[in-house]
Amino acid sequence: MPYDPSAFPPFAVTVDLVVLTVRRHALCALAVRRGEPPFQGRWALPGGFVRADEDLAQAAARELAEETGLRAHDPAVPAQDNGAHLEQLATYGDPKRDPRMRVVSVAHLALAPDLPAPRAGGDASNARWAPVEELLQQGGYGRDGEPVAPLAFDHAQILSDGVERARSKIEYSSLATAFCPTEFTVGELRRVYEAVWGVALDPRNFHRKVTGTPGFLVPTGGTTTRQGGRPAQLFRAGGATLLNPPMLRPEV
Amino acid sequence: MPYDPSAFPPFAVTVDLVVLTVRRHALCALAVRRGEPPFQGRWALPGGFVRADEDLAQAAARELAEETGLRAHDPAVPAQDNGAHLEQLATYGDPKRDPRMRVVSVAHLALAPDLPAPRAGGDASNARWAPVEELLQQGGYGRDGEPVAPLAFDHAQILSDGVERARSKIEYSSLATAFCPTEFTVGELRRVYEAVWGVALDPRNFHRKVTGTPGFLVPTGGTTTRQGGRPAQLFRAGGATLLNPPMLRPEV
DNA sequence: GATCATAGTCGTCTGCCTGACGATAAACAC
DNA sequence: GTGTTTATCGTCAGGCAGACGACTATGATC
Numbered sequence: 185m186p187y188d189p190s191a192f193p194p195f196a197v198t199v200d201l202v203v204l205t206v207r208r209h210a211l212c213a214l215a216v217r218r219g220e221p222p223f224q225g226r227w228a229l230p231g232g233f234v235r236a237d238e239d240l241a242q243a244a245a246r247e248l249a250e251e252t253g254l255r256a257h258d259p260a261v262p263a264q265d266n267g268a269h270l271e272q273l274a275t276y277g278d279p280k281r282d283p284r285m286r287v288v289s290v291a292h293l294a295l296a297p298d299l300p301a302p303r304a305g306g307d308a309s310n311a312r313w314a315p316v317e318e319l320l321q322q323g324g325y326g327r328d329g330e331p332v333a334p335l336a337f338d339h340a341q342i343l344s345d346g347v348e349r350a351r352s353k354i355e356y357s358s359l360a361t362a363f364c365p366t367e368f369t370v371g372e373l374r375r376v377y378e379a380v381w382g383v384a385l386d387p388r389n390f391h392r393k394v395t396g397t398p399g400f401l402v403p404t405g406g407t408t409t410r411q412g413g414r415p416a417q418l419f420r421a422g423g424a425t426l427l428n429p430p431m432l433r434p435e436v
Numbered sequence: 437m438p439y440d441p442s443a444f445p446p447f448a449v450t451v452d453l454v455v456l457t458v459r460r461h462a463l464c465a466l467a468v469r470r471g472e473p474p475f476q477g478r479w480a481l482p483g484g485f486v487r488a489d490e491d492l493a494q495a496a497a498r499e500l501a502e503e504t505g506l507r508a509h510d511p512a513v514p515a516q517d518n519g520a521h522l523e524q525l526a527t528y529g530d531p532k533r534d535p536r537m538r539v540v541s542v543a544h545l546a547l548a549p550d551l552p553a554p555r556a557g558g559d560a561s562n563a564r565w566a567p568v569e570e571l572l573q574q575g576g577y578g579r580d581g582e583p584v585a586p587l588a589f590d591h592a593q594i595l596s597d598g599v600e601r602a603r604s605k606i607e608y609s610s611l612a613t614a615f616c617p618t619e620f621t622v623g624e625l626r627r628v629y630e631a632v633w634g635v636a637l638d639p640r641n642f643h644r645k646v647t648g649t650p651g652f653l654v655p656t657g658g659t660t661t662r663q664g665g666r667p668a669q670l671f672r673a674g675g676a677t678l679l680n681p682p683m684l685r686p687e688v
Numbered sequence: 689g690a691t692c693a694t695a696g697t698c699g700t701c702t703g704c705c706t707g708a709c710g711a712t713a714a715a716c717a718c
Numbered sequence: 719g720t721g722t723t724t725a726t727c728g729t730c731a732g733g734c735a736g737a738c739g740a741c742t743a744t745g746a747t748c
Contacts, residue, residue, distance in 0.1 A: 193488035194446035197529070197540050236445035236538065240529040275527040275542050277449070277492040286488065288449050288540065290527050371695070389736065391697065396734095413695025414743040432735075623724070641707065643726065665724025666714040681705075 195277075196287045199244045200231035200339065202273060202346030203252060203294040205313060206363045206379045211350075212313040213343055214251065215335070219310070222283050223336030227319065229343060230311075231289065244270060244292040251311065254296055257362070268296040269362035273346050281338050293346045295362040316347050351380055356430035358400055361421035367404055369416035370394060383434050393431065399424025447529075448539045451496045452483035452591065454525060454598030455504060455546040457565060458615045458631045463602075464565040465595055466503065467587070471562070474535050475588030479571065481595060482563075483541065496522060496544040503563065506548055509614075520548040521614035525598050533590050545598045547614035568599050603632055608682035610652055613673035619656055621668035622646060635686050645683065651676025 203214035215227040230251040234243040245256035248270060257267030270292055277288040299313075320343060322334055334340055354360040354377065361368070363376045374390045394400055401419040409415040455466035467479040482503040486495040497508035500522060509519030522544055529540040551565075572595060574586050586592055606612040606629065613620070615628045626642045646652055653671040661667040 192448045192450075192485040195449045195486075195540075196444045197447045197449070198444075233444040234447075234529065237531050239531060240527060240540070272526055274524055275492060277486065277542065279489050279491060288447075288492070288542075290529065290540075369696085386736075386738085387696075388698080388738080392699095393735080395697095409695090409744060411695065412745065413693085414697080416696055429734075434736095621725085638707070638709085639724080640709080640726075640728090644728095645706085647726095661715060661724090663724065664716070665722080666726080668725055684706075686707095 193286065196285055197234045198231050198287055198289045199234060199240060199247055200229045200276075200289045200291045200342055201244060201247055201251065201294055202229060202291060202343055203248065203268075203296060204316075204346065204350055204363075205296045205298055206376050207298050207313055209375060209379050210315045211347065211379050211382075213316050213319055213346075215312055215314050215319060216251070217310040218336055226333050226336045227314070228336035229291075229339045234290075240272065240290050241270070241292075244272075244290075244294075248292075248294055252296065252299065254294070254299075256294070268294050269359060270294045273342070273349060276338055276342060278338065289342075291342045291346065293349055295350065295359060297363055297365050316343065320344060320347075351433070354380055354431065355433055356427055358421060358424055358427060364421075367406065367408075367418045367420055369408060369411065369418060370401075371411055371416055373401075373419075377431070381433055385434070397424070397427055397429075398422075400427060445538065448537055449486045450483050450539055450541045451486060451492060451499055452481045452528075452541045452543045452594055453496060453499055453503065453546055454481060454543060454595055455500065455520075455548060456568075456598065456602055456615075457548045457550055458628050459550050459565055461627060461631050462567040463599065463631050463634075465568050465571055465599075467564055467566050467571060468503070469562040470588055478585050478588045479566070480588035481543075481591045486542075492524065492542050493522070493544075496524075496542075496546075500544075500546055504548065504551065506546070506551075508546070520546045521611060522546045525594070525601060528590055528594060530590065541594075543594045543598065545601055547602065547611060549615055549617045568595065572596060572599075603685070606632055606683065607685055608679055610673060610676055610679060616673075619658065619660075619670045619672055621660060621663065621670060622653075623663055623668055625653075625671075629683070633685055637686070649676070649679055649681075650674075652679060 201214070205212050214230060216230045218224055218226050218228050230247060232243075232247050234240060238246070248254050248256055248268065252268075254268040256270040273291040273293040275288060275290045279286060281287065281289070318332065319335060320340055321332060322340075335343065350359070360373060360376045360380070363380075364372055370391050371387070373394060374385055374387060377390070378385055399422040402422045404418045404420055406418040407415040408418055453466070457464055466482060468482045470476055470478050470480050482499060484495075484499050486492060490498070500506055500508055500520065506520040508522040525543040525545040527540060527542045531538060533539065533541070570584065571587055572592055573584060574592075577584060587595065602611070612625060612628045612632070615632075616624055622643050623639070625646060626637055626639060629642070630637055651674040654674045656670045656672055658670040659667040660670055
C-alpha cells in the first residue's frame, strides 16, 4: 500500500472519561450536561478533542484535571498521594456515533476517592456525581421522580464497559484502594467492594483476607473512629498491584 | 465547547492486528514485511486504514480476512466453526509513532488455530508466522543465525500487550479453545496452555480440571490417535466463556 | 455509670480445590 | 512380546474460603 495522503479519510479523535467514585455506599460516575446540540441538555461523559501534539494518555489526564482538578496517578510513582488512577478503557468508532462527523473516541477509566464537588467550567449545575444505575437506566424515573434521559451518544455503552472493567479489576488487583483516601480502614475498603460489586461481604472474612494478602495493605500505626464503634486501624495501600490469590466476588 | 470544525486536528486511524496461533509448541504471531518506507524491509504487524464508512471491528475483520483468509468469529454465533476470535486490544496514539503523520492505531487481537500458510497479497515471502520471542527480542540473532531487526513502529509494544492479554485471558475464559481446531483432545488443549504460558503442566491435573469445569468442553463421542499413544476423546468448545474457578497459571 | 448499639478483630470448623504423584489403559514401533 | 507414548482414573495432604461464634472498644442513651 503506497503512501498516499488522499487514501485515508480524516477522523476527529476524542477522549471520553469514565470517572468513578464511591459516595454514600453507591458507585457514582461523573456526568456533565451538554450545552449545545446534538443531545443538548442531556447528560454525557466528560471528554474532549485530542490535541495535535498530545499523547492519548496526556489528553485524558488533561481532561480529568479540567473536569475534576484531579492529577492523574503516574504509574512510575506508586506512592504518590491523591492521584487518581487512570487507564485506557476501549475505543469506540462507529461511523454514526456522532451525527456531525466521524469521531473516534478513546475512552479512559479513572478511579478517584470521594471528592468535595465536581466542577465543569466553574458551573456546578452542569456537572454531577450520579449513581451508575441511575445513569444507565433507559428512560424511567430517577430517585427524585424526575424523568431520566439516557446518556448522550454511545456513552451508556462506554459507562457500562467502564463499570464492568472496574468490577472485574478490583478482583485481582489492589485497585480498590484508588477509591479510598490515602489512609483508610479495612471497613472503608470493604464498603468500596460492597458498593462496586453491589453485594454484602462478611466483615470477618474480608478482614482476614485483605490483611493476609502480602503487599496489599500497610498499617500506618494510627487508628480512627470516624465510622463510630470500636476504633479501627489505619492502612495505606501497599506496593502490590496484583493480588494473588484474588478477591472472590460472590456468586449472584 | 462550541462546535467548530477547525477546533480539532485531523487524524488518520488504522487498525493493527496481533494474530496469534500455536505452531510446533510455540506461540507465534503473524508478521508482514514492509514494502515501503518508513521501516522498509522490516517486519511489522498487519494492518491498514479504517475506511470512512467502517466500524473499527469491521475494519479489523476485513484486514484479518485480507491477510489470512480467516473470517472473524461473530460473538452472536458462538457455535460458528473455523472463525477466529477477534477482540479490540488497545489504542496507540503517540504523536511520533508514525514519522509521516499523526496516526492513531486501534490494535486488535486475533486468535486462530494453526493455519496452512500465511498470505500477504499473494506473496508468501512477505508474510510469516514467527515465534513471539523471536519477534520481541531487540536486535540479536534469530534461530537461523540471521540478525533480527526489531518490529517497525511501536509494534513490539503492541505485540507484547497482545501476548500478555492472551496469556491472562486464557486463565479465566475458555479462549484457549480458539487456538484449537473444531474438535480437539485434552492433550492438544494442554499443549496450547503450555505454549502460551511457556510452562509445563501436569497432564493428570489438567485433565481433571478442564473436564470438571462445567461448560468448558463437550465430548463429541469420537476419539483420535493423531498424537500417538492411547486414543484420546475428542471435544468441542462448550458454551461457557468465563471459567469459574479459573485455570491457574503456575508461579514462575 | 450502666446499658445498648455499632463497628472492629480474632478464632474455629468444614468443605472444596489444587498440586504431587502412583497406577492403569490403549495405541504404535520393533 | 517388550518398550514407548499418551490418556485417564485415583489418592492424599495442604491451603483457602465461607459460615459463624466470641470478644473488644468506642459513642449514645437513659
